[in-house]
Amino acid sequence: MKAFKRIRTVLTDLNKIQDNIKEFVTQFDYTLLEGQFINNIDLTTSDTQITHKLSRDYKGYIIVGKDANQDVWLSATQEFPDKFLTLTASGNVTVNIYIF
Numbered sequence: 001m002k003a004f005k006r007i008r009t010v011l012t013d014l015n016k017i018q019d020n021i022k023e024f025v026t027q028f029d030y031t032l033l034e035g036q037f038i039n040n041i042d043l044t045t046s047d048t049q050i051t052h053k054l055s056r057d058y059k060g061y062i063i064v065g066k067d068a069n070q071d072v073w074l075s076a077t078q079e080f081p082d083k084f085l086t087l088t089a090s091g092n093v094t095v096n097i098y099i100f
Helices: 014-024
Strands: 035-043 048-051 061-066 073-076 083-089 093-099
Touching: 035 048, 035 083, 061 073, 083 093
Parallel strands: none
Antiparallel strands: 035 093, 048 083, 061 093, 073 083
């Protein structure tokens, strides 16, 4: 997401409004919006490393769809979180996930 850009004018009130908007929007963490959808990931009862291309450590993930009634959880071992998310499932399941 692009950063808020102030445009200075000769109008003092407009400059104040821009300052207030910038102060407001900079308080939010936009990490959730800077994620990646990955579809059709096959998970099993073993650890499955999922490659993401966020170029940073992931903050979390959301399962947005799955084809079976299986639980999915974050594996205890998370090697190279700047490249991979490692998940495990209670049984065979194909998931669609959003990693952020």
